[in-house]
Amino acid sequence: MKRTNPPDWSSLIPVLPAEGPRPRAIYLAIRRLIESGLVPPGAKLPTTRDLSGRLGVSRLAAVTAFELLVAEGFAEARVGAGTFVAAAVPSLPAANPAEPAAEPPPGPARPFALGFTEPDRRTMASFRQLLARRLREPGPEHFRYGDLRGGLELRAAIAAYLRTARGVRCEASQILVTSGTQQALDLIMRAILLPGDAVWLEDPGYAPARAAVVNNGGRAIGVPVDAEGLDLTAAAVPAGRVRAVYVTPSHQFPLGVTMSMRRRLALLDWAARSGAWLLEDDYDSEFRYAGPPLTALQGMDGAGRVTYLGTFSKVLFPGLRVGYAVLPQELMERMLRLRAQTDRHPPSLTEGALAELLTGGHFAAHLRRTRRRCQAARDALVGALRRQLGPVLEPPGQGLHLVLPLAPPADDQAIATAAAAAGVQVQPLSPLFIDAAPRPGLVLGFSGFAPPELEAAAAVLAGVIRAAGSPLPG
Numbered sequence: 459m460k461r462t463n464p465p466d467w468s469s470l471i472p473v474l475p476a477e478g479p480r481p482r483a484i485y486l487a488i489r490r491l492i493e494s495g496l497v498p499p500g501a502k503l504p505t506t507r508d509l510s511g512r513l514g515v516s517r518l519a520a521v522t523a524f525e526l527l528v529a530e531g532f533a534e535a536r537v538g539a540g541t542f543v544a545a546a547v548p549s550l551p552a553a554n555p556a557e558p559a560a561e562p563p564p565g566p567a568r569p570f571a572l573g574f575t576e577p578d579r580r581t582m583a584s585f586r587q588l589l590a591r592r593l594r595e596p597g598p599e600h601f602r603y604g605d606l607r608g609g610l611e612l613r614a615a616i617a618a619y620l621r622t623a624r625g626v627r628c629e630a631s632q633i634l635v636t637s638g639t640q641q642a643l644d645l646i647m648r649a650i651l652l653p654g655d656a657v658w659l660e661d662p663g664y665a666p667a668r669a670a671v672v673n674n675g676g677r678a679i680g681v682p683v684d685a686e687g688l689d690l691t692a693a694a695v696p697a698g699r700v701r702a703v704y705v706t707p708s709h710q711f712p713l714g715v716t717m718s719m720r721r722r723l724a725l726l727d728w729a730a731r732s733g734a735w736l737l738e739d740d741y742d743s744e745f746r747y748a749g750p751p752l753t754a755l756q757g758m759d760g761a762g763r764v765t766y767l768g769t770f771s772k773v774l775f776p777g778l779r780v781g782y783a784v785l786p787q788e789l790m791e792r793m794l795r796l797r798a799q800t801d802r803h804p805p806s807l808t809e810g811a812l813a814e815l816l817t818g819g820h821f822a823a824h825l826r827r828t829r830r831r832c833q834a835a836r837d838a839l840v841g842a843l844r845r846q847l848g849p850v851l852e853p854p855g856q857g858l859h860l861v862l863p864l865a866p867p868a869d870d871q872a873i874a875t876a877a878a879a880a881g882v883q884v885q886p887l888s889p890l891f892i893d894a895a896p897r898p899g900l901v902l903g904f905s906g907f908a909p910p911e912l913e914a915a916a917a918v919l920a921g922v923i924r925a926a927g928s929p930l931p932g
């Protein structure tokens with residue numbers, strides 16, 4: 459049999475999930491490398507001694523994993539020569555097309571996955587106490603239907619926070635508490651769109667916002683983003699009116715730019731004249747590492763065209779499923795009619811505890827700690843990438859993710875697939891483009907992972923990029 463040169467294991471060594479039996483984790487990681495073709499048939503696998511040293515596991519765990527690979531036909535052991543990838547790798551049974559696709563188990567957090575946060579011990583302890591008290595002494599609000607906007611206590615706490623922290627001009631009566639930004643976007647699109655209405659979105663942009671447009675019969679039209687944010691002057695003008703514009707002015711997702719003041723003013727001016735709605739998604743402005751935070755677009759709007767969207771998915775945790783929209787009066791009425799026929803109102807149980815967390819002095823301290831932790835994660839990741847790949851990027855001044863640019867013709871989707879096989883989860887940039895010519899890059903989240911994990915994963919990712927021969931911008 460033809461022997462292929464052994465791959466460079468220093469670049470392909472997988473990142474193992476932190477939990478679960480080691481032999482199975484090693485087996486699965488190597489099997490994924492084999493199935494993805496990164497380690498070709500006939501390639502020699504590392505020795506169990508080498509592998510156990512690199513992964514920091516017992517020799518027995520590596521031996522057991524290899525036995526499993528051999529037993530299942532993925533590898534063959536040759537006496538005196540070592541273990542090799544089998545010439546013909548078993549193919550996985552085809553999924554029965556008649557069966558609905560099984561929900562994949564959420565699986566462990568893999569470095570650079572977006573949308574992960576790390577639990578803050580002190581905040582969780584405070585929240586537990588606040589929740590426990592509300593359960594011990596339940597108020598009457600749990601035993602009847604409540605306000606369609608959500609409970610007043612939480613709306614008042616959110617309004618006070620937004621006025622001071624973000625310069626949003628709002629009262630509790632304008633706030634609709636939702637199960638995250640996504641529900642707010644979906645309800646807004648249902649409230650404002652007629653079939654075929656155009657919505658302008660940042661290009662590249664946040665795919666779930668585009669989905670909310672398309673799912674509700676709208677036409678999603680990309681507007682280019684440059685160093686100053688969304689550029690209205692470059693927008694394709696559709697036949698018919700533009701019903702809404704979705705923007706992330708504080709921190710553009712995914713590119714990370716902040717919209718300049720002149721672009722903000724131009725956008726507000728255009729919205730006042732055209733009557734379009736501006737949907738301002740302010741998802742991670744709490745995570746600003748340098749310089750003062752910028753006032754929200756909503757706070758500069760004299761014409762009542764801006765809906766401000768916020769979420770606790772980043773500052774606290776996504777499992778809470780709490781977000782909010784600050785709505786102009788006209789929209790609030792339409793939204794409440796829809797909400798009455800959807801989920802009626804948010805769950806009352808967590809609302810009071812969350813309101814107390816926001817007002818009780820816990821939250822400011824929580825934000826300081828979380829910001830410090832995320833800044834350390836950012837620094838570790840940027841440092842590791844620069845050591846591995848050279849001066850390819852600067853630390854982002856805000857947020858919980860960064861974009862590692864690749865130079866054309868790099869195939870970011872193929873790199874993401876190869877990275878996944880090596881245990882690292884990256885979001886390719888090119889699918890996030892709508893109408894503009896896609897550019898390759900990798901979107902990396904750092905909020906859910908500790909610095910050592912990020913550094914190890916950066917080394918793996920750099921190995922995958924090098925193995926793919928992908929050019930980096932000079």
Ligand SMILES: Cc1ncc(COP(=O)(O)O)c(C=O)c1O
Binds near residue numbers: 739768776
């Ligand atoms: C641009 C953007 N908006 C909003 C959110 C939050 O969404 P939700 O509140 O539905 O969890 C995210 C989370 O990843 C995001 O990236």
